[in-house]
Amino acid sequence: MKYQRLFERGQIGCLETKNRIVMPAMGTNLPGCNGEVNEEIIRYYEERAEGGCGLIITEITRVDDETGIGTPCQLCANHIRYIPGLERLARRIHRYDTRIFLQLHHPGRENRSKFIDGRQIAGPSPIMSSAIGEMPREMTTEEVEGMVKKFIIGANIAKAAGMDGVEIHAAHGYLVGSFLSPQSNIRTDKYGGSFENRFRFLAEIVGGIKASCGKKFPVSVRIDGDEFVPGGFGLEDAVKTAAALEQLGVDVINVSAGTYETVNTIIEPTSYPQGWKKHLAAAVKKAVHIPVIACDVIRKPDFAEQLLEEGIQDFVALGRAQLADPQWGNKARAGKEEEIRPCISCLYCIEDVLNGKIIKCAVNARCGRETELTGLSKDGAGRRVVILGGGPAGMEAARVLAIRGFIPVLFEKQPVLGGSARLAAVPPLKEKITWYLEYLEHEIRTLGAEIHLEREPDLEEIKAMEPYAVFSAVGGTNIIPPLPGIQGENVCTVTDILRKRVTVKEKNVVMVGSGMTGLETAEFLAEQKNKVTVIEMLPNIGPGMYTPNLIDIVTRLKKYGVTLIPSCKLCEVTKAGVKAENMKDHTAVEIPADQIVLSLGVKNDPTFSRVLRENFERVCILGDASKVGRIAQAVQAGYEAASDLR
Ligand SMILES: Cc1cc2nc3c(=O)[nH]c(=O)nc-3n(C[C@H](O)[C@H](O)[C@H](O)COP(=O)(O)O)c2cc1C
Numbered sequence: 194m195k196y197q198r199l200f201e202r203g204q205i206g207c208l209e210t211k212n213r214i215v216m217p218a219m220g221t222n223l224p225g226c227n228g229e230v231n232e233e234i235i236r237y238y239e240e241r242a243e244g245g246c247g248l249i250i251t252e253i254t255r256v257d258d259e260t261g262i263g264t265p266c267q268l269c270a271n272h273i274r275y276i277p278g279l280e281r282l283a284r285r286i287h288r289y290d291t292r293i294f295l296q297l298h299h300p301g302r303e304n305r306s307k308f309i310d311g312r313q314i315a316g317p318s319p320i321m322s323s324a325i326g327e328m329p330r331e332m333t334t335e336e337v338e339g340m341v342k343k344f345i346i347g348a349n350i351a352k353a354a355g356m357d358g359v360e361i362h363a364a365h366g367y368l369v370g371s372f373l374s375p376q377s378n379i380r381t382d383k384y385g386g387s388f389e390n391r392f393r394f395l396a397e398i399v400g401g402i403k404a405s406c407g408k409k410f411p412v413s414v415r416i417d418g419d420e421f422v423p424g425g426f427g428l429e430d431a432v433k434t435a436a437a438l439e440q441l442g443v444d445v446i447n448v449s450a451g452t453y454e455t456v457n458t459i460i461e462p463t464s465y466p467q468g469w470k471k472h473l474a475a476a477v478k479k480a481v482h483i484p485v486i487a488c489d490v491i492r493k494p495d496f497a498e499q500l501l502e503e504g505i506q507d508f509v510a511l512g513r514a515q516l517a518d519p520q521w522g523n524k525a526r527a528g529k530e531e532e533i534r535p536c537i538s539c540l541y542c543i544e545d546v547l548n549g550k551i552i553k554c555a556v557n558a559r560c561g562r563e564t565e566l567t568g569l570s571k572d573g574a575g576r577r578v579v580i581l582g583g584g585p586a587g588m589e590a591a592r593v594l595a596i597r598g599f600i601p602v603l604f605e606k607q608p609v610l611g612g613s614a615r616l617a618a619v620p621p622l623k624e625k626i627t628w629y630l631e632y633l634e635h636e637i638r639t640l641g642a643e644i645h646l647e648r649e650p651d652l653e654e655i656k657a658m659e660p661y662a663v664f665s666a667v668g669g670t671n672i673i674p675p676l677p678g679i680q681g682e683n684v685c686t687v688t689d690i691l692r693k694r695v696t697v698k699e700k701n702v703v704m705v706g707s708g709m710t711g712l713e714t715a716e717f718l719a720e721q722k723n724k725v726t727v728i729e730m731l732p733n734i735g736p737g738m739y740t741p742n743l744i745d746i747v748t749r750l751k752k753y754g755v756t757l758i759p760s761c762k763l764c765e766v767t768k769a770g771v772k773a774e775n776m777k778d779h780t781a782v783e784i785p786a787d788q789i790v791l792s793l794g795v796k797n798d799p800t801f802s803r804v805l806r807e808n809f810e811r812v813c814i815l816g817d818a819s820k821v822g823r824i825a826q827a828v829q830a831g832y833e834a835a836s837d838l839r
């Protein structure tokens with residue numbers, strides 16, 4: 194077998210695992226709103242177990258209803274009424290020889306009063322997280338003692354339900370982690386001050402679980418290797434904490450990083466490479482004899498194998514990789530790496546969960562919908578479906594249609610597949626999008642789709658093919674506002690830049706529009722030694738962008754010296770640059786520039802769609818051609834249209 198280490202059996206205390214692949218905890222909002230285990234959450238986990246995962250750690254599970262509600266719909270372990278549901282979940286996972294731990298959690302100061310009926314959020318000390326903006330009240334000593342008992346009850350419920358172990362969530366700035374951190378814990382009672390006192394809350398939880406569930410009941414503790422917060426819990430604290438936990442009989446340490454204030458180190462945006470934080474797990478592993486689990490932005494099997502080979506960690510935790518492809522383990526085991534649908538680290542999954550919605554994945558339309566989108570009907574019977582446009586929507590549709598037994602005939606006017614996603618992969622640090630496009634292309638070629646590059650068939654040609662259906666996924670065209678000077682030679686679009694039809698080096702550039710594409714293209718231009726100014730008509734840079742993605746790119750743009758000007762509306766382009774209006778005080782602004790680049794979004798042309806509808810019985814308009822959206826919407830539209838074709 195190619196990945197010997199990855200598929201070696203693992204040992205956590207007395208528990209054996211079939212391999213070294215772990216699915217770390219990920220909130221889903223799939224359980225019932227009263228914490229019930231339902232078929233949705235069971236199928237979601239079951240698909241990952243069936244897909245080859247060795248150990249599943251459930252999402253954050255509530256132990257306290259007063260101040261401890263983490264997400265609107267989450268698993269609960271604070272009452273015996275939850276035992277039967279958790280038992281059903283554990284039983285289904287065990288059918289695949291996969292182990293399951295329940296993650297016990299309290300959000301602490303990283304909660305919002307709206308989640309707890311307006312009550313004030315609670316933490317070790319009245320120190321506000323800037324990411325939350327709500328002042329927590331200091332928990333009383335008795336309250337902390339009571340909370341210890343709630344975690345112990347949670348573990349006992351997990352054990353009674355047949356779970357293989359529990360994980361105490363002591364990372365990410367949540368309640369237990371915030372007691373460990375000198376930045377968020379300035380208490381003067383027995384739970385604050387010295388390392389020993391800050392550690393006491395966690396130590397009492399572990400001690401209580403071991404005493405009541407038995408020494409052999411496996412306990413994992415998830416800690417931060419580094420909070421990356423000034424004055425916070427750092428690597429030295431992590432090493433010391435891990436060693437102390439081993440002394441208490443903890444069976445495995447799960448090393449993560451970050452708090453909500455440094456959220457991009459918990460769930461990394463696309464710019465973070467595989468393994469960037471492996472030094473944290475490596476340092477903890479050196480300090481203990483018990484096994485270490487860690488997430489290290491692991492996407493590819495050879496990288497996972499390398500981490501195990503180098504002794505960085507004993508188990509590889511792949512969160513989003515298994516959202517994107519529940520079959521990650523089986524495909525790696527079979528040596529079919531190119532069939533693994535890669536996570537592109539776009540953060541769409543967590544954005545929706547934090548907005549109180551069900552988990553989703555941009556590249557896997559079935560994620561979170563496992564019970565709804567069951568098997569594809571294989572009734573294509575060799576009928577031809579013409580697909581116009583080879584971006585993610587067109588390719589995903591081709592993939593699903595081919596699985597169903599249709600013959601997809603895909604036309605792409607560019608010399609390569611990928612559409613606008615191919616352009617999105619051009620700016621720096623976007624290689625994961627290329628991985629995804631390579632996966633899609635590999636899949637549709639292997640499944641036998643007919644692919645025609647650099648071809649745009651006209652109506653008569655399409656008719657001549659006598660297609661059963663026509664899917665149009667041709668993408669939109671750039672919006673160019675009718676302003677004076679806009680047709681000048683010094684004006685181009687982001688598409689011109691990313692397709693390299695226009696090359697700009699060591700010039701003054703004004704980027705008009707600060708959406709994701711505008712900012713990423715600004716970075717691309719800044720890398721080419723241009724002096725870039727981004728103007729945005731709206732009051733905030735990056736309208737509609739998910740804040741962690743925005744923080745990530747803006748941090749890099751600042752390093753390049755890119756100037757960002759919100760509330761600045763383009764009025765005219767001149768030979769010398771742009772004339773704009775300050776939207777706050779309506780004064781005129783002039784910005785000198787050699788090149789003006791427009792990033793004002795895309796629009797679709799409904800004419801061609803109308804023509805198709807008039808000429809064919811079954812027409813689906815997908816991706817940007819129907820509604821301008823992101824990869825997630827394109828993939829979802831492609832999947833649904835192809836699976837629903839009757
Ligand atoms: C949608 C989502 C929900 C998450 N919820 C949790 C959680 O409930 N508990 C936890 O410890 N970490 C949670 N995390 C963090 C992951 O466990 C993991 O550390 C992170 O995604 C980085 O690893 P990855 O690149 O393999 O996904 C969540 C991550 C995502 C994407």
Ligand code: SF4
Nearest residue numbers: 536537539540542555
């Ligand atoms: S939504 Fe994006 S970040 Fe989340 S698992 Fe899917 S591809 Fe990865």
